[in-house]
Amino acid sequence: MNTEFSLSSTLKDKIKSDQAHVAVVGLGYVGLPLALTVHEAGFQVTGVDLNSDRVAAINAGQRVITYLAEDRIATAVASGRFGASDDFAAIRAADIILICVPTPLDSAGDPDLAYVRKAGASLSAHLQPGQLVVLESTVWPGATQTVLRPLLENSGLSAGKDFFLGFSPEREDPGNAVHHTNTIPKIVGGDDPVTRDLLKTFYEKVVSQAVPVDSCAIAEAVKLVENTFRTVNIAYVNEMKVALDQMGIDIWDVIPAAATKPFGYMPFYPGPGIGGDCIPVSPVFLSWRARDVGSALPLVDLARSYTDTTPATIAQRIIADMSVKAGVAAAQARVLLLGVSYKKDIEDSRVSPAIAILRHLEAAGVTVHYHDPYFPVMPLTRDDPDLAGRQSIDLTAGALAGYDAVLVTTDHTHVDYALVAEHARLVFDSRNVFDGRGISIDRDKFTKV
Ligand SMILES: NC(=O)c1ccc[n+]([C@@H]2O[C@H](COP(=O)([O-])OP(=O)(O)OC[C@H]3O[C@@H](n4cnc5c(N)ncnc54)[C@H](O)[C@@H]3O)[C@@H](O)[C@H]2O)c1
DSSP states (O other): OOHHHHHHHHHHHHHHTTOOEEEEEOOSTTHHHHHHHHHHTTOEEEEEOSOHHHHHHHHTTOOOSTTSOTTHHHHHHHTTSEEEESOGGGGGGOSEEEEOOOOOBOTTSSBOOHHHHHHHHHHHTTOOTTOEEEEOSOOOTTHIIIIIHHHHHTTSOOBTTTBEEEEOOOOOOTTOSSOOGGGSOEEEEESSHHHHHHHHHHHHHHSSOEEEESOHHHHHHHHHHHHHHHHHHHHHHHHHHHHHHHTTOOHHHHHHHHTTOSSSOOOOOOOSOOOSSSTTTHHHHHHHHHHHTTOOOHHHHHHHHHHHHHHHHHHHHHHHHHHHHHOOOGGGOEEEEEOOSSSTTSOOOTTOHHHHHHHHHHHTTOEEEEEOTTOSBOOOOSSOGGGTTOBOOOOOHHHHHTSSEEEEOSOOSSSOHHHHHHHOSSEEESSOHHHHTTOOOOGGGEEEO
């Protein structure tokens, strides 16, 4: 019996009997729900994160992500089979290691795999024979094998022989009330049949369906192709919104009718732009890798750059309308943004179009405040450290009347839009919340943007 077979069959037995110990590296929006889901599937789980405050909060059972069920972390910790650590030595005891660290763009707008590299280097110091390592962070096709693998092999162990290396893209949709980590089919890619078999065996214990593909690169490409599809379609619908508006047609009347076609069309909805750590980043990864191999994705590049123009278009429209309709110049204007999250009902402002709009308005001299139930105070973030400490305005009749304009940037569920309709002087809606929810509003002061 060769070593590789013996190691893989031992691990497979452990997985099948729920005896495998799983480590999740990176306990953010993706890693923490995944760690909880793996634990709830019956495995012992240790999360590893460099942020010791977060580790302490998780070990204290605190609900560190608000859309998670209130006692979910506390229940997991109380079981004695779920915990967190800021020490990479914790991965020595694991059989399976899932990596969920950030993969943003760098200051030049290129893929930044520094977090993956750092995690890989930290892991290599503790890697053990027979472990299965799975990268879940979004990366360009080829990165698992060419970037992560050499770092792990610095341990002296060989991938596919002494340990197993796979890629499984995260399809987490934070705040989605319908689809959860364990109900979303999971793509699993490995470069050899033994690794693929281990991946399938493990993930089928955790999620409703594991979908094996023949290499890490295919799995990496699946994720980017999915996300880029969204980016291109969002650019398309936002461009269409502007042109139809000029024709006197409201795109929000067009989309539901078009969506009655049972084939060949799926609805995408306009908004203030794209945001989050995924949809804006994935097309850039794909395009960067295409150039790297001597190809190009001009359509994707155009869609991606078009989406960047949407916040400025909206800001300019508001400034122009305040001047024409209310005679207020930008330098004297006060605008309230409803929402800083990049999408509804979550506390995540990364790459938020609301913040891009805020920046455009402030650059033109406008005084900008915000209301967001998920951000009573703006935290210190990687991209917008200067916004830290700003506070959400209480939404009262008096406060609303004190602004020249109110713009709906995020369609959070629990915001009193009827109060806004009644008391705001000018209202701009980038999410169709008023018509979409049947809230009547004086059309003279209302504009969809
Ligand atoms: N947020 C989403 O909706 C989403 C959806 C699908 C995929 N993704 C992808 O998943 C990956 C993770 O994203 P996220 O939103 O969870 O990020 P995040 O910023 O919420 O969390 C990342 C966590 O990793 C920790 N970390 C960073 N470097 C580390 C290291 N070297 N060792 C240990 N811990 C480290 C950070 O402290 C943080 O807690 C990214 O590649 C992202 O593109 C995100």
